Amino acid sequence: MAKSPGTLEQLRDQYGPHLNYTPDGGWSREPRTKPDRLVKTHCCFCGQQCGIQLKVRENHIIGFEPWEDFPFNRGMLCPKGVKRYLQSNHQDRLLDPLLRTDRGFVKSSWEEAMSFTARRLREVQDRYGKDSVAVYGGASLTTEKSYLMGKFARVALGTRHIDYNGRLCMVSAGVAYKLAFDVDRSPIPWSEIPKAQVIFAIGANVGECAPITTDYIWRCRDNGGKLIVADPRMTPISRNADLFLPLRPGTDLALLNAMLHVVLRDNLQDDTFIEQHTSGFEAVKASVERFDPRMAAEMTGVPPEAIEKAAHMFARADRAIAMHARGLEHQSKGVENCSALINLTLATGHLGREGCGCTMITGQGNGQGGREHGQKCDQLPGQRSLLDPKAREHVAGVWGISPDELPQPGYSAQEIMNAIHAGEIKALFSICFNPAVSLPNADFTREALEKLEFFAVTDFFLSETARYADVVLAGSLQEEEEGVTCSAEGRVIHIQRAVEPPANARRDSEIICDLARRLGKGKFFPFETPREIFEELREASRGGHADYYGITYEKIDTQMGVFWPCPGLDHPGTPHLMQDGISFYPDGKCRFQLAKWRESGDPVDATFPIYLTTGRVVSQYLSGTQTRRIGGLVDIYPEPRVEIHPRMAEQHGIVDRDWVTITTRRSEITLQASVVRTIRPDTVFIPYHWADRKSANMLTHRTLDPRSKIPEFKVSACSIRKADGAPSWATAEQLVKIDSPGAVK
């Protein structure tokens, strides 16, 4: 079946990743300074969605210019934004569809590739039923494409099973905010951050994963604000923390419940807010009774005095903001963790006022917009529930089908892979998702992909996942199709088409609509342009919580973005949700949620006594499909390293840059050590952007949060030993031991 064609070396020779260092035409080409035009658009990478101007000449992107008028980032960019233009005109770019043959991948015509794809999808569904085909989408797609994927799965294929890689991002926060407020969006725009007196950042490596947010936090400090950081590692923002809480991986819940315990013990809660704006307080109050700071200190490894101080700082401030990211969310109790943070926010009345709130820092480019309009396994456009009869009726009406034809909720991303492994799902259509790198337990993922009877991938580069495909459809980059995305702060912004797809590559939405036509559902996919998709999306979202009805491309351009909900054409949008503490529930109350302690799905024991946590580095993005192809970014942090505290290093006879083997209950990998005093001595950290034997996800486990279905990337149990030697993939450069412990280059 879908075994990788050819050896890894052959595939890498042909499809990369190769490194692109220089702009199209080289550095000295005169026209580089004289582009035909500057296109005001946004970065293709993370959820900050910074404004940027792309320099375009003759259908090539030749550089960038900061966009200082865009209010979110005011010209600021991280290195990924600076170098993002180098993904265009890249030698690895897929320019034609590819078909798997005995000789490896061969180029094909679109007609051949598309008719083959449609035929195989139909064959599998005819033989095994509608739900034997699953669809994977992605959170780097524009909202139009995300919407289209949801409709494609449910109308063109009629399958229950569509989910997306945003499942690996902030879904725990999404569930918790839905439970508390009945809406899944950051309650505040980032402009509130500098107004807070206390910022509490937990499980959020802001400096590396949301770099622009750093400036908002520094400006808060300029205004006299204090910063509390809780993390198993000292990340860059911790250098200016007024209070640093080095918590043990997976113990956030104990810390947050203990902080609430202290708030209530010392009578620092906001009784008026609790009385007027919330429900469920008494049960939560009782549940945190046992989390006294001494007991929490044993669980978290944070001193009781520090827990008390954090609680006092947060509660005594008139204005405070709690912010969190994947550290809190990537756990098998990710929803409980976020609920505990919301409980703390509600109990202290830090909601619905200036400089107050709790906020998730959504990580993926369109992590927010990509989850609002039907790409999630349980949701319909407008952030509506697929189980809600009224929602089904509304969306089915917009789509011109009967509500009965709409499938019921299906499996989430990891559950789809589990079902493929179990033989229940036989075919997969995937776009913008690289599960071979990004899902936990990579060996399991590989086994599953090899079992597929049919696998179609749409992508612009041959990702590690696409190696397993029967057909690869050469799709488009972000800068090749117009659309909207929604940033971490809930601002809907306009992505411009700066260039056309090169050679025979096609725009993603054309591929999807073409395929729908070939599946006999063309009348539901009459779209010629993204604008037409957006017009339908506006109607489909109308009346939902994520109401886009009043948003137009023109309004976005005029206002520099529109915050949803925006229910009418004359409505300006809603930057600050829940002003005056009124939630989206019919009664307007915010709901306290019980946040019960649960052990990790991969607990430490005598054999695996060390905590493994994974995350990102500033120069790479997600599974690295794009950023591992950009030379200037790869140079900053070329290979994954294992961060180890000197105390652990000494115990195991390890010095900086030694090769070490990390073993978990799944597998083992061998990487170079980075011995640093900035990580807890009971924890190791590995960034996850790399593939194959360098993949941190060889080690992670498939335990999911039961509600959000997020994998527990942030907590695994492992052991460590000095490796016998370098792994076979080590480069000559790595084999030379460089005696400069200060330099991580």
Next chain:
Amino acid sequence: MYGYEFYVDPSRCIGCQSCVKACEECDTHRGHSMINFDFVDRAETIATAAYVCWHCEDPTCAQVCPADAIKKGEDGVVMSALKPRCIACENCVLACPFGIPKIIPEYEQMMKCDMCYDRTSVGKKPMCATVCPSQALAYLRPEEIAARRETPSNVFYFGAQKIITQVYMMTASGSDSVTLDIADFMWEKANV
């Protein structure tokens, strides 16, 4: 740009190297960055520092140049060595107390930060200070920098040598020690 000054604040630096990468993009550098970037001591701390040329009032690099190749403009910006004059002798590299000048072997020329002459001369901010996500490198009006908690200074002492610079260093106040070991903040039953 009239009314703007360049400020460097290492305490805000998050080590992302956006400045380094953006500087490479300049058409006159052709892939070479003129930013000085350091992991202060990665084994001990996450602290990083990025800085540009300080553009001294009386530049040491120019003083020691045997070819008289290093010039300061009327606006106080100290330029890269003049290509026809530079002999790539590295006197400037050795003499600069801040470690700024670099010899680019392929050009046989000393190149350094020129404060983005091509940008500032047409009313744009220098590239590094425009993109810097933490505004550790910032190009601002004095009244804007006054809103910060740190204070600017442009007087440096290197032994007996006093140097006044055009670029300002933001100096912290109030802290007399820095704790670098995460373990010092931890609560542990038994040490690992």
